Amino acid sequence: MSNPTFERPEHSIAMWGAPGSGKTTMLAALSLALIERDGPWKLVGADANATSVLLEKSAALDRQEFPLATIDIEKFRWLLVGSSPQQDRRFGGWRGRSRDTRAPKIGLNMIDPPGQVYAGGAAQHASLLQSLEESRGIIYLFDPTQEYIAGDAFDYLHGALLQLASQMLAKENETSGRLPHYLAVCITKFDDLRVLKTATKLNVLTQDPSDPHEFPTVEDADAPTLFRELCEISARGSARRVLNALERFFHKDRLKFFVTSSIGFYLKPGTAVFDPRDFQNMVRLSPEAGRDQDSEKGAQYRIRGQARPINVCEPVIWLAERLLAERQEARSGR
Amino acid sequence: MTGSGEDLLRKALSESIRAMAATGPLTVAEVAADGIARFQLSLDGAGTPRCWVQPIQSWHELIGERWGEPAGPDDQEAVRDAVLRAAGVLTDGTVILISSFSPTVNTDQAMAILRTARPDALALTVPGARVDELISETMAEEPITRLYDLVVLKTKPDTGRLELTGHQLFPSGAKRGERTPVSFQVATTDRRGVAFAVVAWQGRHPQLVSVHRVRLPPGRHEATAELRAPGLVRFHGLPGLVADERDWADLVASIPESLQEAPAAVHLICAIEICGHSDQVRTRIDQAGQMVDKVAASLPGRLKVSLVTYAAHSYDFQVKEEGVLIPAWKVAPGQAREELVGLDRAGPAPWGYPDGAQLEDMLAAVLARLGPERDEDTVLLIIGGRNPHPPAASSHILPCPNQHDWEQLVRRFERRRGARLGVIHDRPPEQAGREWTRLGRAAMAHLDFVDFPALRAGLGLSARDQAVNFPLID
Numbered sequence: 001m002s003n004p005t006f007e008r009p010e011h012s013i014a015m016w017g018a019p020g021s022g023k024t025t026m027l028a029a030l031s032l033a034l035i036e037r038d039g040p041w042k043l044v045g046a047d048a049n050a051t052s053v054l055l056e057k058s059a060a061l062d063r064q065e066f067p068l069a070t071i072d073i074e075k076f077r078w079l080l081v082g083s084s085p086q087q088d089r090r091f092g093g094w095r096g097r098s099r100d101t102r103a104p105k106i107g108l109n110m111i112d113p114p115g116q117v118y119a120g121g122a123a124q125h126a127s128l129l130q131s132l133e134e135s136r137g138i139i140y141l142f143d144p145t146q147e148y149i150a151g152d153a154f155d156y157l158h159g160a161l162l163q164l165a166s167q168m169l170a171k172e173n174e175t176s177g178r179l180p181h182y183l184a185v186c187i188t189k190f191d192d193l194r195v196l197k198t199a200t201k202l203n204v205l206t207q208d209p210s211d212p213h214e215f216p217t218v219e220d221a222d223a224p225t226l227f228r229e230l231c232e233i234s235a236r237g238s239a240r241r242v243l244n245a246l247e248r249f250f251h252k253d254r255l256k257f258f259v260t261s262s263i264g265f266y267l268k269p270g271t272a273v274f275d276p277r278d279f280q281n282m283v284r285l286s287p288e289a290g291r292d293q294d295s296e297k298g299a300q301y302r303i304r305g306q307a308r309p310i311n312v313c314e315p316v317i318w319l320a321e322r323l324l325a326e327r328q329e330a331r332s333g334r
Numbered sequence: 335m336t337g338s339g340e341d342l343l344r345k346a347l348s349e350s351i352r353a354m355a356a357t358g359p360l361t362v363a364e365v366a367a368d369g370i371a372r373f374q375l376s377l378d379g380a381g382t383p384r385c386w387v388q389p390i391q392s393w394h395e396l397i398g399e400r401w402g403e404p405a406g407p408d409d410q411e412a413v414r415d416a417v418l419r420a421a422g423v424l425t426d427g428t429v430i431l432i433s434s435f436s437p438t439v440n441t442d443q444a445m446a447i448l449r450t451a452r453p454d455a456l457a458l459t460v461p462g463a464r465v466d467e468l469i470s471e472t473m474a475e476e477p478i479t480r481l482y483d484l485v486v487l488k489t490k491p492d493t494g495r496l497e498l499t500g501h502q503l504f505p506s507g508a509k510r511g512e513r514t515p516v517s518f519q520v521a522t523t524d525r526r527g528v529a530f531a532v533v534a535w536q537g538r539h540p541q542l543v544s545v546h547r548v549r550l551p552p553g554r555h556e557a558t559a560e561l562r563a564p565g566l567v568r569f570h571g572l573p574g575l576v577a578d579e580r581d582w583a584d585l586v587a588s589i590p591e592s593l594q595e596a597p598a599a600v601h602l603i604c605a606i607e608i609c610g611h612s613d614q615v616r617t618r619i620d621q622a623g624q625m626v627d628k629v630a631a632s633l634p635g636r637l638k639v640s641l642v643t644y645a646a647h648s649y650d651f652q653v654k655e656e657g658v659l660i661p662a663w664k665v666a667p668g669q670a671r672e673e674l675v676g677l678d679r680a681g682p683a684p685w686g687y688p689d690g691a692q693l694e695d696m697l698a699a700v701l702a703r704l705g706p707e708r709d710e711d712t713v714l715l716i717i718g719g720r721n722p723h724p725p726a727a728s729s730h731i732l733p734c735p736n737q738h739d740w741e742q743l744v745r746r747f748e749r750r751r752g753a754r755l756g757v758i759h760d761r762p763p764e765q766a767g768r769e770w771t772r773l774g775r776a777a778m779a780h781l782d783f784v785d786f787p788a789l790r791a792g793l794g795l796s797a798r799d800q801a802v803n804f805p806l807i808d
Contacts, residue, residue, distance in 0.1 A: 193727055269651060277726035278733045283649045286685035304649050304732070 009079060011323040012107030013316065014132050017141030018156035019069075022188045022262055026141065027078075027110055028057035028067045029262035029309035030316060037313050040083035041320065043108070050076040061263075064303040073110050074128060080106040080320050106320045109135065129163050136326070137182045137319035142242065144198075144230040145189045151235030154242050161249050182254045182322045184315035185246060187227050190218070190261035191281050191310070198233075199226055199259070214274045215265055215310065223257030254322070258315045264308030281305055339460035340468070343432065346456055347472040350428045351375060351383050355479065360428045363421035364465040365444045367435035369393050370420040373469050380534035380541035381480045382565030383473045387466065391420045393440050417447045429455035434463045474563035477509045478534070482543065482567065484516060484559065485531035486807040487589065494592050500533060500540065501807050503559045503567060514559045516569075518805035520550045521593060529578050529585055529803050532559075532567045543567065545585075547578035555805075585803055594791075594800050599710040601638045601664060602629055602795075605696050607718025608683045609645040614760060614781070615682040618717045621758055621784050623674045625715060628786050629795050630667035639670035640703075643677065644696040646686025647723060649732055656683060658692055658699040690731045693722035693773075694740035701746055711752040713793050717781070719760030721769045744773065756793045758784055 015023050031043045031054055045051025053076050057067035070076075082104040109131050132138065140157075147153050161179075168179060189195050196216065199205050204222035207214055218226055224243075231239035246255060265274055266281040283304045350360045354377050362373040372388035396416040421444075423429045429452045433441050437459070449457055483500030490497050503514045520528050527549035533540035543565055550572070557571040569575055578585075604622040608615050622641070630637045641662040648655035662673040693716065700714060722740035726733050734740075747753055756777030759766045763778050770778070777792025779785055791800075 193729070277737065278735075280727055280732055283687065283732065284689055284730075286646075286688045288685040302650070305651075 009105040009107040010327060011137065012077075012109055012131075012135040013080070013137035013139060013319050013323075014109045014135035015139045015141065016132070016160070017143070018146065018150075018153055020146055021141040021143040021153075023110060023141055024057060024067050024069050024073070025061065025262040026139075026186070026188070026260070026312055027054070027108075028061040029307065029312045031058045032061060032307065033309040033313045039313075039317070041313070041317055042081050044079050044081055046077040046079050046107070050078055054078060061303070061307050064305070064307065066301055066303065074131070076110060078108040078110070080108055080316060082320070082324075104320070104324050106137070106323060107135075108316070129160070129167060132160070132164050133168055136180065136323050137184070139184045139186055139315055139319065140246070141186050141188050142227065142230075143188045144195055144233065145192050147230070147234045147239050148194070149235060151238060153234070154238040154245070157242055158245060161245055165249055176251070178251050179249050180254075181250060182319050183246065183250045183256070184319050185223075185227065185255065185257045186260045186311075186315050187223060187230065187257065188260055188262065190259050191263055191265050191279070193280060194233075195226075195230065196279075198229055202226060202229055213265075213267060213272060213308070215308075216274065217310070218259040220256065220258060220314075223259050226259060227257055256315070256318060258311050258318075260312050260315070261310040262307070262312060263303050264310045266305045267308070269305070281307075339458065340463060343430075343458055343460050343463060343465075343468060344472055346430055346458065347469060348476065350430060350456075351473060351476055352479075353428065354383065355381070358427035359425070360430070361422055361425055362430045362432065362465065362469060363423055363448060364390075365421075365431065365433045365435075365441050365448070366390060366465075367438070367441070369396065370417065370444060371465070372420065372422045373465070374422065375469070375473070378541075378565070380543045380565060381478070381536065382534070382543065383476060384565075385469060385473060388420070388422065396420055397440075413443075414447050417444050418451055421448050423448055423452045423455065431455050431457040432463065432465055433457075433459040434461065434465055436461050474510055474566075476564050477507045478504060478561065478564045479506055480534040480536055480541075481506050482508070482561070483533050483535065483540070485529070485533055485540075485804055486518065487593075487802065487804045488807055489593055496589055496591065496593055496802070498586065498589060498804070499807075500535070501805075503532065504561050508561055510561055510563055512561045513570075516557050516559055516805075517554065518557070518807055519554050520552055521802035521806060522552055522800050523549070523803050524588070524801040525549075526578070526580060527803070528805055529580065530557075530569055530572070530575065530805070531578075531582075531585075542582060545578040545580075545582065546575045547580070548572045548575040580803075588801050588803055590800050590802060593802065593806070594794065599636050599638070600629065600633055600795065601640065601710050601712045602626065603640040603642060603700060603712065603714045604670075605642040605644065605693075605700065605714060605716045605718075606677070607645065607691050607693070607716075607720060608643045608677065609686055609691060610682060610719065610760075612682045614719070616678055617781055618758070619674050619678045621781060622715070622717055623671055624784070625758075625786065625789070626667050626670050626674070629790065632790070632795065637667055638664040639667050640664055641670055641673050641677070642696055642700060643683075644692040644718075645683035646688070646691050646720070647695075647732075647735055649687050649735075653684075653686075655686075655735075658696045660699065660703060663703060687732065689721070690723045691718060691720035692734075693718065693720070694725070694734050694738035694743060695736060697722075697740055697743035697747065698736070698738050701743060704750070707751050709752075711754070711794065712750060713754045713756070713795065714747060715756050715758065715789075715793070716773060717758040719781075721767065722773075740769075741772070754793050756789060758789070 017023050034041050034043050045054050060067040084103040142153055199218055202225055204218050204226055205216045206219055208217055263281045265279040281304050282301050284301055354360055360375040364371040369390040369392040371390040374386040375383055378384050397413045418424055431448050433445050435441055482504040484503050486501045487496045488499050527547045529545055529547050531545040532543040534543050557569045560568045562568050606618050606622055626639050642660050644658045662670050721731055723731055723734035725737050725739040754776055757770055757774035758779045758781050759770050760781050762780045777789050779789045
C-alpha cells in the first residue's frame with residue numbers, strides 16, 4: 001500500500017497541554033469545524049496513518065463520543081492546508097507580489113503523550129522539546145475544570161518552559177530574552193457550567209448577532225480576564241503562576257487568549273436557539289455503559305447532542321496567519 | 335360473745351380508728367385464753383388505716399409456770415414486764431384492752447397488770463370475740479377520710495400537651511360498697527397495659543393508694559370503681575386487672591408530651607427508584623413491603639397503598655426513556671404486597687444517567703394523580719438514592735428534560751392537608767446530601783438499617799408505638 005506523504009512544511013504548530021486537557025478532542029473538533037467553516041483552511045493528515053487517526057477521532061466526535069487519547073500520537077503529523085493565492089485571492093494580499101502559487105501549509109503536531117511528559121525528566125523527552133523548538137506556533141490548552149480538580153497545569157507548563165528556554169534563549173544570536181513562538185492560549189470547556197457561570201459573573205459574555213443559535217461567547221479581548229479568574233479556582237492555587245509564566249517567557253504581542261469548547265453547547269432537538277436553562281452537552285455514562293463499550297473501554301462521558309465546536313478554528317488560523325505573515329515579511333526583507 | 339359486747343367493741347374500735355388522725359396510733363391488746371395478741375393500727379400516708387398484728391404470745395412463753403404458784407417479788411416483776419411487752423401498751427396513742435375469754439387466773443391477772451399500766455385505756459371483756467375479724471371489718475367499714483381519684487391523662491386544650499390529673503372516684507366520707515362508673519379512653523400502651531392508679535388527696539398533695547394494670551385495646555372503655563375498703567378500690571369491667579409492678583416514677587416518666595392520634599384513614603404512597611444495582615433495587619422493594627406491613631398492622635382497615643416507580647432520565651436520543659409508572663393506586667395492603675412481588679420479579683430498570691433520577695417527575699405524577707385534597711392523611715415515602723434533577727442547569731446534574739422543579743413540587747405536596755413526606759435513602763443520613771436531607775426533613779432512614787418505629791413516628795403513623803399508659807379522659 002502506498003503511503004503518500006506531504007513535504008515537510010516550513011512552519012509547524014504544536015498543541016500543548018496537560019494530559020486530559022482535551023487535545024485529542026480539540027483535534028477532532030478542529031477537523032469538523034474547519035469543514036463547516038467558510039474559509040480556505042482544512043486539516044489533513046501528513047501521511048496515511050495520520051489521516052486514519054484524524055478520521056477515527058472526527059468520526060467518534062460525530063458519533064457524539066469523546067475520542068480517546070492515542071498512545072504515541074506525537075508521532076503523527078497533520079497539515080493545515082490553505083488555498084493557493086490563485087485559488088483564493090483574499091488570503092495574504094500577495095496578488096501580483098509573489099511568485100509562490102503553492103497552497104500554504106502549516107504542520108500541526110499533536111504532542112499528546114500520556115503521563116507527565118513535560119513535568120520534569122526533559123532529557124528523555126528531547127524529541128518533544130525539539131518539536132516545540134521547531135514549532136513557531138503553540139496552542140496551549142488550559143482546562144479550568146481539570147485545574148479545579150487536579151490543579152496541575154503549572155507543573156506541566158513550567159518544566160517544559162524551562163527546558164525550552166534553556167535550549168533556545170542560551171543561543172548567542174538570541175537577544176530578546178523571550179521565546180520566539182506565537183502562543184494561542186485556549187481556555188477550554190467553555191460549555192461547562194462553572195466556566196460559563198464564571199464568565200457570567202465577570203460580565204464578559206456577549207452574543208454574536210449573526211449567530212443563528214444565539215450561543216454566548218467571550219470576546220478575545222476579555223479572554224485574559226476570564227483566564228485570570230479561572231486560575232483563581234485552581235485546586236492547588238498554582239494556576240495563577242501559569243499566566244505569569246506565559247507572560248514572562250513569551251512576547252506579549254505574540255500571545256493571544258481564546259475561550260473555546262470542542263463540543264459546544266447542547267441544543268434540544270427541534271430547537272435552534274441556545275437555552276440557558278439546559279445547555280450542558282456532556283453526559284456522564286452509567287458504569288454499565290462503560291463496561292459494554294468494546295471500542296471505547298473506560299469511556300465515562302459522551303456528548304449529549306451534536307458537537308458544535310466553539311472558537312476552535314480561530315486560534316489555529318490566527319497562528320497560521322501569523323506564521324505565514326512572518327514568513328512573507330522575512331522573504332520581503334530578503 | 336354477747337351481741338351487746340361485740341357492738342360495744344365495734345363502736346369503740348370505730349371511734350378510735352377515726353380518731354387516729356388526731357390521737358395517733360391505736361393499740362388493741364387482746365388477752366385471750368391462750369395468751370396475749372397485739373394489734374397495732376396506724377394511718378398510712380394516704381390516710382388509710384393499716385394494722386400490724388403481733389401474733390398471740392402464749393402464757394407459757396410469757397410467764398412460764400409462775401402463775402398459780404407461790405412467787406416472790408422478783409417473779410411478779412418479771413411477769414408484769416412480760417405482759418406489758420406482749421401487749422405493747424406502753425406507747426403513745428389510744429389503747430383498748432380486750433379480754434376475749436371467760437376470766438381465768440391468767441387473764442384476770444394480765445388484765446389487772448394492763449389496766450394498772452394504762453388506766454386511760456378502754457377495757458372490755460367480750461368473751462368469744464374474734465378480735466382480729468372485728469378489727470378488720472371495722473377498718474373496712476370506715477368511711478374514707480380523703481378524696482379518692484383515679485389518675486388520668488387529659489389533653490390541655492390550649493397546648494395539646496398531655497397533663498396528669500385526677501378524676502374523682504370517691505369523695506371524702508365515702509364508705510365501703512359505694513360505686514362510681516368511669517368512662518375513659520385508652521390509647522396505645524406498652525405491653526403491660528394501662529395503669530389504674532388511685533390516689534388520695536391531702537390538700538394539694540396526692541398519695542398513691544393503689545396501682546393496677548390491664549391490657550386494653552385502644553378506644554373507649556367503661557368500668558366501675560368500687561370502694562371495698564379504705565385503701566382498697568376494685569375496678570369492675572376490666573378482666574385481667576393485676577397489681578402493677580412497674581415503678582411509679584417510670585410510669586410517670588413514660589407519659590408522652592402529647593397524644594398522637596392514630597389517623598382515621600391513611601394513604602401511603604411508596605415511590606421506589608428502580609434503577610441501579612439489582613441487589614439495591616431489591617432491597618428498596620423489600621423495605622417498601624415491610625413498611626406496608628407494619629403500617630397496615632397498626633391501622634387495620636384504614637390503610638390504602640399506592641406504588642409508584644421511577645428510574646433514570648435518558649439523555650441519549652437513541653435510548654427511549656421509560657417514564658414514571660404507577661403499578662398500584664389506593665389498593666389494599668395485600669394487593670400492594672402482590673404488586674411489590676411483581677416489581678421484584680421484573681428486576682431493575684436500565685441504569686441510565688447515573689447522576690440523577692426522575693424523582694421530580696415522580697413528584698409531579700403523584701400530585702397530578704392525587705388531585706384535590708381529601709379528608710385523609712397522605713404519606714409519601716420515597717425510597718431511592720439518586721438526586722432529583724434541577725429544573726435548569728445549576729450543577730453537574732443535567733436539568734430535568736420536563737423542567738420539573740422538585741423543590742417547588744415538594745412544597746406543593748407538603749402544603750396539602752395531612753400530607754407528610756419521608757425517605758429511605760441508600761446511604762446514611764449524614765451522607766445523603768442536601769437534596770435528600772430536604773426530602774427527608776420529617777423522616778429519614780438508611781436503606782440498610784431502617785428504624786421503622788422512628789420512620790413511622792416521623793411520618794405520623796406511630797400512634798401504636800406511642801406508650802400512653804394511663805386512661806385518657808376528655
